[in-house]
Amino acid sequence: MDINLMFYLIPSLIMFCCGVYGFITRKNMIAILISLELMLNAVDINFVVFNRFLFPGELEGMFFTLFAIAIAAAETALAIAIIINIFRVTKNIDIRDLNKMKF
Amino acid sequence: MFENILIYFVVIPVLMLGGLALCKNIKQIRAVAVVGSLALVGLSIALLLGYLEQRAAGATAEMLYVDSWTWFAPLNINLAVGVDGISVAMLILSAIILLTGSFASWKIDPLPKEFFLWLILLSIGVFGFFITIDLFTMFMFYEVALIPMYLLIGVWGSGNKNYSAMKLTLMLMGGSAFLMLGLIGIHYHSAPEGQPLTWNLLEIAQNNAIDRNWQYFLFPMTFVGFGVLGAMFPFHTWSPDGHASAPTAVSMLHAGVLMKLGGYGCFRVAIYLMPEAANELAWIFLILTGISVVYGAFSACVQTDLKYINAYSSVSHCGLVLFAILMLNTTAMTGAIMQMLSHGLMTALFFALIGMIYGRTHTRDIRMMGGLMKIMPFLAVCYVIAGMASLGLPGLSGFVAEMTIFVGSFQHTDMFHRVFTIVACCSIVITAVYILRVVGKLLLGPVQDKHHLELTDATWWERLSTITLIVSVAAIGCFPNFFAELIKFTFSENIFKVLGMN
């Protein structure tokens, strides 16, 4: 069987959708962060795969992926810090309780 | 820039604002207001004389004192000024009403300084509007004139003032929303392909490049936009509430001058620039304005609040202005402008008097008052005179204006227009009904409220205010031809050339 582009793209899409689904349904903020990580990683796969399959002579996608991973790490760190802050104040990291400000 | 006399119509109010900022007490504020508005009256009379002199010397240009200073060069926006007889007449009207309005707010309370500040800002808008011939600048001044109304009514008004002020402001802004679109549209069709676009009225008219299909779109936009301020049915409902809540001077200025901006704009922009569409779409607006005329008058018949009566009568009278403008002939248009002058003066007089009466009796309900003729004869007589002017007594301004409109409108060759003219004529009867109803209930008959017997007649500043207005009303009524000749525009040829009529 010939491994083509779709074999990568479809799992990455599924990953992305899982991420989105997880973000929307999970209560725990850490779980949501993990979902976000899934989404970002799906993007990374996309870039790498496009680069590898379609434009094998260049490295743009690869580099982009590297940067994206770095950014994702920064995001996660920051998000964790803020979540810890929240936990300090409310002793709770249920996302659904974060609705004091609305309408 | 400052050698053009017109620019002083904006400069003087700006100086007044500066002077006001330095004022310490009410006396100084009054002094600034009166001196400034006297200067404006003087200036407008000087302008009138200068204008007539130039015309007598054979100046045939559409507009005189034309000047233009670049403002926003990339968009070709200029501060372009120029006047013809109509603008001159409007400037005089505005100056007179500002002066009398200042007298009428002699004892304004609280915050006199702020009151005059807004009032003068409003007048900047008005004067600026009448002197410019650049669409952008014109629109800017138009909006400048609108917004102070909100605070003037909201802070110094009475009754349901918050609601009224908000409604008035929002409805007028609604009108200007259409207007802005129309003006920008006109700009983009102001010149034939390949030539630079312009905002200048005269140049646009000269180019005459607005495609007919675009006219069908832009004409209603601009006409409705200005029409809202001109109290065109069904966009007139801000007028009764707004006037009822506004303080005296504001009602005077608003009904006397600001509503004229609407008529003037309809004429100067909508009709002047897009005569073909005006000719073909006129019937729609004729129906609306015709309704305004009769409907306003009927509504006024059953009101009990003095200001509501006058506001509805304004709807009726201003409807007549737009009605006449749409007739697209010289006589009717002259009549429309005269009606604007006439209505401006007499409605200012009305509002001044209502304010004075209200200041004494603290009610505007005609059922609560009666027999004021015995108590305050001066004000009552002035009220009767104002009423007579309103119902078109010869010798006062209403008559000449209305007759010019009716005769002019009836000269239209189309049967539909003439039939509608007759419908509009009916308003003179209804006007008589509501005016006499008020006069009868308010001024004549036995005294209703014993407390009123202790009230005093007008003070000197009130007398000054009303007498100035009455003299102006009578001047138009007695020497109409002077005004008619002043107004009859040279540039009418331009429109009529396009229409191929008259």
Place this chain on the structure above:
Amino acid sequence: MDYSQFLAMKQEIGLLVVFLLVFLYDTFMPKKAQNSLSAITCIFFGLFTLAGFCPCLSYDANAFSGMYETSAVIVAIKNILNVGVLIVLIQSIKWANSESQIMRRGEFYELLLVTLFGMYLMISARHFLLFVIGLEAASLPLAAMVAFDKKQYESHEAAVKYILTAVFSSAIFLMGLSFVYGLAGTLYFDQLAFAVAIEGSKSVMLIIALIFVIAGIGFKLSLVPFHLWTADVYQGAPTSVTAYLSVISKGAAAFAFFVVMAQVFGAVYSQVWEWMLYALIVLTITIGNLFALRQRNMKRFLAFSSISQAGYIMLGVIANTTGGLGSLMYYILVYIFSNLAAFGVVAAIENATGKVSMDDYNGLYKTNPRLSFAMMLAMFSLAGIPPFAGFFSKFFIFTSAIEQGSIAIYVLVLIALINTIPSLYYYLLVVKAMFINENETPIATFKSSVSERLGLWICVAGIILLGIVSCFYSSLLELTNAM
């Protein structure tokens, strides 16, 4: 590698220098000298801002094989942002020196400068990698700034909302970018434009990619329906941060948005994204207005007002002309002054009394006339009332939008114009509260600090002068027309 390329990035380097100076001052200066940290920051940044106007900067150049570009227009937008940041800095002095913040104000300034740096990159980027780095640099530190009020629960809630949605949106954005990359094989703007033109408007992939990209940037601009974080974050964040978020970050994003849409996707303008943007503008203006109608919290109110303002800014993008860009930049400039004046007053009152509700403003004119006047001017300017600057910016952006001339655009502008009516309504509500409403216990008369007053005076001067004095708009338009 040719290191002289870095010389093209003079402003970025200057900003880095300012950042380092502040950082070093904050870290190493003795405790006594710390008192003047705020002033020093303002002075440094002020000097930097002034230097930005040096005409020697205004030249066209690019670096890193076209990833980075600078030109007179780009310098101009950066200068506009600088001015805004300077005002924010001045206005925030009182807050930064307050009891609770004094320990951490250094970080505040540093984070703020970093985000500005990110925006610079975003503006100058001509490659999506640089763009994304800029975008993230501009948004991640903001999350920390939003969470700055450690004692306030709202601040944390806002920060969580901001960071999570921001990351989600950047994930979406990156997804879109990956499609773009997959289509074109490059991330350079100029090459992408070429590829998009070849791909044409019939490509489903391109359309999906495009909407993801729009969503990503639209998040920063808080376009409806990507705006939902805005109000909560604005409300929860410290007022100075909100001010910064609402004007600077929005301004930078708007400019970048124009560049991306016009340069990269210009080829499918009339078929595809004009209509997407059309829908977004209508939604943004309308929904923003509808929500703003019912707000009583001033910061939340200003959040929704800024949403609908973003809709008006987008009219400059939909114009897709150099005139549109000029009007857009001018709009941003005016918007910075107007909105900062409003936030300045809100912050001054909040700092003095802790009150942020519109009902607390009742009768403010009686006790604090100058603040009320400043607020009123801000409201009038935002509502587009002449002779204040907001009128001109609105008029010009409408004018540029209509230049294109299709009936659909006329209708769009009409919708936008009609939407000015409710917006005028809620702006007037504030004016009404201050001038008309009676209040038995109005906010007591207080004297605002020098910095607050200075900030407000600058804003008021801007509101009054930016419109009437025509050179601002004219020169901006000349710059963009020369592009």
Place this chain on the structure above:
Amino acid sequence: MDQITSVLILALPLCMFLLLGVFGNKMSHKMAGILGTLGMGVTLILAYSTAFTYFFSGSELFIDAAGNRLQSVVFDHTWLAFTDNLVIKLGFLLDPISAMMLVVITTISFMVHLYSLGYMHGETGFQRYYAFLSLFSFSMLGLVVATNIFQMYIFWELVGASSYLLIGFYYTKPSAVSASKKAFIVTRFADLGFLVGILILSFYTNTFDFVSMTSNPQNVLASTGGAMFMGGSVLTWALVLIFMGGMGKSAMMPLHIWLPDAMEGPTPVSALIHAATMVVAGVFLVARMFPVYLMEVTALEIVTWVGALTALYAAIVACTQVDIKRVLAFSTISQIAFMMVALGVARDTIHEGVGYMASMFHLFTHAMFKALLFLGAGALIHAVHSNDYTSMGGLRKYMPITHITFLIGCLAIAGIPPFAGFFSKDEILVAAFENSPLWGIWMTAVAGLTAFYMFRLYYRIFWWNEPDYEHHGHVPHDAPWTMTLPLIILAAVSCVAGFIPFGELVSWNREAYHIHLNIPVAATSVIVAVCAIALATVMYRKENSLPDKVANSVKGLWTAAYNRFYFDELYLFITHKIIFNLVSRPIAWFDRHIIDGSMDMFATLAHKASGAIKGLQSGNIQSYVLIYLMGALLIGVVTVVCVVIL
């Protein structure tokens, strides 16, 4: 005829008005009264000299070689130019009827000025009263000398306004206020017709000018020929509408309702305005336009019908009224209707247009004797302090001068020779018979009724039964000389006016017309009148129950006539129930609730919408993100569908 005199005729009363109006409060009553009277006296002299110059100087300006009088425009000053041709001018047109009217107006006005010195003595607002009288005189003079139809309209409005002011002179009295309002509005309604008529006429003729309109009507009116509107020719419409204006001012049925109420004004005012001058403006209008009316016989027929019906109606009502001023008011209506009929039946082809001359003649004599009657009534009211004849009776003993003069007036109006009314009425009857026997008989019958109700009135006042005057505090007596002098003068005029060779002076084509009595007609009318007087004598000379019996025998008719055939109720119904309740109120309601409501509805809708979508901003990040994603996908999908698939 020099210009200065003619200008002065108009300017003097106007100046008096301004003087008394502005500075009246600073003057004493006496001063104001004398000033006003003197001013009117000078105007009287000027008007007389003008009229005499016109009629008798024989200048070629006024009469041509063939003896035809000419229309002379003394001056004509442009007041307002609508277009090149349609110009309102203020001018002074001198021709037989305007000269005659000058005499009538100034005479009566002067008499009233003089009379009022006594009658209004001590009233508050005395100065105001004289100011208004001057204003009225000015307006009326301006009306009759109008050179163009628009000038006439201007002064037409002005007389309406001064009539309004004078009727409402006792402004604290609600009945006076409502009467003045009614008068103004009803006439205004009629003026609407007049105005529209003017508009139509001027549209086709392109001129307002009387001289050019009447001197050559065929040419001027040529363009109206073909145009039709709703079944009538345009000219008919125009003339009927113009006549409508005349109907209003001249109180023709059904627009007559204001006149009886107008008696709320001071009695001298009734004499001046509502008997002698203003109310005949309608007749004057038709007379002025007569050559044009001749072009359209339909219009003249309408005039005849309206006049004849009104004459009969008013005469019947007059028979039943109790208030002496109202009797006189209805009698006025009836007499003016006579004049209208005379104009309506006049044709250039019949008897040299005798109707026109008769009408003008009757206008002249009627002005004299009706003013006399009103002033007499004023003297009575002054003496008895009541308008009601039930509180009078037997007054002949107490007020001899009033009695005699009143009797002369009654005889004159009843058409008994040799008093003035006989001659003029006779000419009218002649004209009516010439036109058709129907009108002749009809008008003769009305003339009989006239004699009857006048003598009914006369007997009830001066004979009948004497009430207890002492009981009321004072015994009635004759008025002071300022009041009796005008009575005597007018009585004298009423005795002799019939012998004026009126036809020599006034005729439709301004050729001299020789009046000669048509003996059969005259005899019939005199016999009818005498019979009527005899009947009145039987019924009312002494107190008896005969009137009640008669009234009871025709109870329905009597009650209806007593209530003026319910015209007032009809009008009340139309104005209050229909105009106010069914038009104005609904419109006002519609405006407040529908139009304004729809504006408010926008606001409410915005608020409702704002409330409805607030759930979007739920505060929950997950729903935010969902909306974000769905929004993006929706826009994406729609775009894909639109762009790619379609």
